[in-house]
Amino acid sequence: xxxxxxxxxxxxxxxxxxxxxxxxxxxxxxxxxxxxxxxxxxxxxxxxxxxxxxxxxxxxxxxxxxxxxxxxxxxxxxxxxxxxxxxxxxxxxxxxxxxxxxxxxxxxxxxx
Amino acid sequence: xxxxxxxxxxxxxxxxxxxxxxxxxxxxxxxxxxxxxxxxxxxxxxxxxxxxxxxxxxxxxxxxxxxxxxxxxxxxxxxxxxxxxxxxxxxxxxxxxxxxxxxxxxxxxxxxxxxxxxxxxxxxxxxxxxxxxxxxxxxxxxxxxxxxxxxxxxxxxxxxxxxxxxxxxxxxxxxxxxxxxxxxxxxxxxxxxxxxxxxxxxxxxxxxxxxxxxxxxxxxxxxxxxxxxxxxxxxxxxxxxxxxxxxxxxxxxxxxxxxxxxxxxxxxxxxxxxxxxxxxxxxxxxxxxxxxxxxxxxxxxxxxxxxxxxxxxxxxxxxxxxxxxxxxxxxxxxxxxxxxxxxxxxxxxxxxxxxxxxxxxxxxxxxxxxxxxxxxxxxxxxxxxxxxxxxxxxxxxxxxxxxxxxxxxxxxxxxxxxxxxxxxxxxxxxxxxxxxxxxxxxxxxxxxxxxxxxxxxxxxxxxxxxxxxxxxxxxxxx
Numbered sequence: 001x002x003x004x005x006x007x008x009x010x011x012x013x014x015x016x017x018x019x020x021x022x023x024x025x026x027x028x029x030x031x032x033x034x035x036x037x038x039x040x041x042x043x044x045x046x047x048x049x050x051x052x053x054x055x056x057x058x059x060x061x062x063x064x065x066x067x068x069x070x071x072x073x074x075x076x077x078x079x080x081x082x083x084x085x086x087x088x089x090x091x092x093x094x095x096x097x098x099x100x101x102x103x104x105x106x107x108x109x110x111x112x
Numbered sequence: 113x114x115x116x117x118x119x120x121x122x123x124x125x126x127x128x129x130x131x132x133x134x135x136x137x138x139x140x141x142x143x144x145x146x147x148x149x150x151x152x153x154x155x156x157x158x159x160x161x162x163x164x165x166x167x168x169x170x171x172x173x174x175x176x177x178x179x180x181x182x183x184x185x186x187x188x189x190x191x192x193x194x195x196x197x198x199x200x201x202x203x204x205x206x207x208x209x210x211x212x213x214x215x216x217x218x219x220x221x222x223x224x225x226x227x228x229x230x231x232x233x234x235x236x237x238x239x240x241x242x243x244x245x246x247x248x249x250x251x252x253x254x255x256x257x258x259x260x261x262x263x264x265x266x267x268x269x270x271x272x273x274x275x276x277x278x279x280x281x282x283x284x285x286x287x288x289x290x291x292x293x294x295x296x297x298x299x300x301x302x303x304x305x306x307x308x309x310x311x312x313x314x315x316x317x318x319x320x321x322x323x324x325x326x327x328x329x330x331x332x333x334x335x336x337x338x339x340x341x342x343x344x345x346x347x348x349x350x351x352x353x354x355x356x357x358x359x360x361x362x363x364x365x366x367x368x369x370x371x372x373x374x375x376x377x378x379x380x381x382x383x384x385x386x387x388x389x390x391x392x393x394x395x396x397x398x399x400x401x402x403x404x405x406x407x408x409x410x411x412x413x414x415x416x417x418x419x420x421x422x423x424x425x426x427x428x429x430x431x432x433x434x435x436x437x438x439x440x441x442x443x444x445x446x447x448x449x450x451x452x453x454x455x456x457x458x459x460x461x462x463x464x465x466x467x468x469x470x471x472x473x474x475x476x477x478x479x480x481x482x483x484x485x486x487x488x489x490x491x492x493x494x495x496x497x498x499x500x501x502x503x504x505x506x507x508x509x510x511x512x513x514x515x516x517x518x519x520x521x522x523x524x525x526x527x528x529x530x531x532x533x534x535x536x537x538x539x540x541x542x543x544x545x546x547x548x549x550x551x552x553x554x555x556x557x558x559x560x561x562x563x564x565x566x567x568x569x570x571x572x573x574x575x576x577x578x579x580x581x582x583x584x585x586x587x588x589x590x
Contacts, residue, residue, distance in 0.1 A: 003476070007476070008472070010479075011472055011475050011476045011479060012472065014475050014479060015459075015471050015472060016434070016437070016452075016455045016456050016459055017456060017459055017460055017463075017468060017471065017472070018456040018457060018459075018460040019460065019468070023465070023468070026465075027468070027469065027472055030469055030530055031469075031472060031476065033530075033531055034422060034473060034530065034531060034534075035473075035476075037418075037419055037422075037531055038422060038423060038486065038490075039419075040415075040416065041416055041419050041420065041423075041489050041490060041493050042489070044413070044493060044496065046489065046492035046493060046496070049492040049493075050492070050495055051488055051491030051492050051494075051495065052491055052492075052494040052495040052498060053321065053491060054321050054351075055307040055308065055321065055498075055546070055547030056307065056308050056351050056353070056547075073354050074350040074351075076347060083348055084348075087214055087215075091214040092214070094212070094214065095210075095211055095441035095442070096439075096440060096441065097438060097439075097441075097442075097443070097444035098444070104439050104440055106439055106451055106454065107448055107449060107450050107451050107453075107454050108451070109450075109451045
């Protein structure tokens with residue numbers, strides 16, 4: 001068992017999840033079983049293999065250039081309204097669980 | 113009017129020639145959904161107002177005698193992970209049960225601009241996480257070919273609707289096989305284009321380096337027509353590629369004689385059902401008889417694809433799903449008394465078990481002390497998987513495999529064993545990790561009359577070749 005109950009609590013808190021007692025026990029079992037399976041990646045020596053973060057690194061990129069210039073194809077002019085105007089406030093707030101018509105309202109942030 | 117066999121061309125031609133109207137066609141589909149979809153469960157939301165407005169627009173064009181656009185009047189369904197302005201979009205999750213997006217996904221907008229009539233939104237696994245559509249927070253989807261079996265997932269509603277004749281064409285999304293595997297289980301065509309070929313703007317993100325949008329259709333030609341409509345650079349998605357989009361339909365007619373088709377032994381090993389194996393081997397023989405050269409190839413790291421996928425995909429998901437915090441949209445817990453409680457309780461109440469499991473796994477893999485051991489390790493193995501394809505595609509033009517190791521399994525069969533469920537994607541995840549395109553087409557049936565899928569994988573941006581091979585196979589079978 002590599003993942004302990006304490007790890008589950010710690011990771012749940014990082015992920016902003018509460019989890020019931022039953023969910024924690026199930027999570028402990030499932031994470032350990034999945035991580036055991038993932039362990040087979042260690043059969044491979046990857047010390048000289050570069051990590052691959054994105055498929056799009058592999059095409060469309062000008063490899064003769066440095067830094068962000070390599071991705072010049074994806075750039076655009078910096079203009080005031082961007083690619084489209086922002087949503088009107090009313091629409092932007094239309095799905096809010098709580099708002100006063102100007103702002104999103106959330107419970108008290110600072111506790112005393 | 114036989115809705116079961118209706119293709120894009122049949123529908124569009126009948127409307128242009130005045131044999132039916134787009135409005136009556138949409139009404140016929142809604143009647144069919146009303147009567148048949150109760151038992152299948154493919155739809156989550158119907159968008160009648162929007163559909164009928166588009167149909168009326170197409171009828172006006174047709175009545176003037178003007179040519180209809182490529183999807184003019186064609187009834188389509190959209191997987192509920194693509195946002196639709198003014199039409200509820202849930203991603204199959206309770207957390208978005210009431211969400212009505214203020215904008216359209218680019219792929220959806222392009223379908224509609226091409227004349228498609230959007231009937232509604234298709235059921236799917238919650239946030240596209242699953243292989244059976246049993247993870248939908250609303251109700252499971254049943255396979256129209258056998259209602260005791262799953263339709264596959266996560267685009268289970270999209271595949272089932274095409275198979276049941278409750279939509280002509282649907283859009284799905286594929287992160288680990290979620291278009292191709294359900295297409296295989298339901299006996300329809302499912303195309304995952306190259307990574308970057310189709311804009312993901314407006315696709316509710318699961319794993320951004322792996323997510324793709326693509327069509328599910330009855331015929332290969334329909335898949336080619338839809339791809340042409342949705343493909344191409346979109347300034348709203350910086351990962352959409354600026355690569356010319358060919359006329360895929362014209363490409364279908366080119367001969368397949370002389371094409372080199374690779375067969376990788378790694379896809380025919382332990383766990384492959386005997387009936388699936390013999391159907392796929394027969395399909396390979398048939399391609400050979402059409403003049404293709406069958407070449408053995410090796411993709412030696414295939415066995416590492418599933419573990420790699422479940423690190424990369426969950427890590428990205430844990431970051432993408434952080435946005436569901438109950439502040440701007442989505443479910444907010446009524447029990448919370450302060451901000452951090454609001455985040456935790458809203459997410460706890462809103463997410464289902466598989467989503468929580470993947471967020472936990474991804475957060476663990478990215479957390480201090482484990483990042484190198486899991487996330488970085490998986491990214492390195494991902495390079496090896498991509499190199500396998502680079503090497504193979506030096507020798508062949510396409511690679512042919514089974515889509516899934518088995519035909520559709522029964523509802524409930526794998527729900528309590530996450531790892532067994534993950535292994536349903538064993539032949540599909542590699543293509544997502546490498547970013548190469550893949551298509552699944554029907555290639556036979558088991559003795560129990562369950563469909564079997566043939567997968568054809570191609571080079572980056574060479575959808576034309578896999579469509580051509582798929583079309584040749586389809587035509588030879590008919």
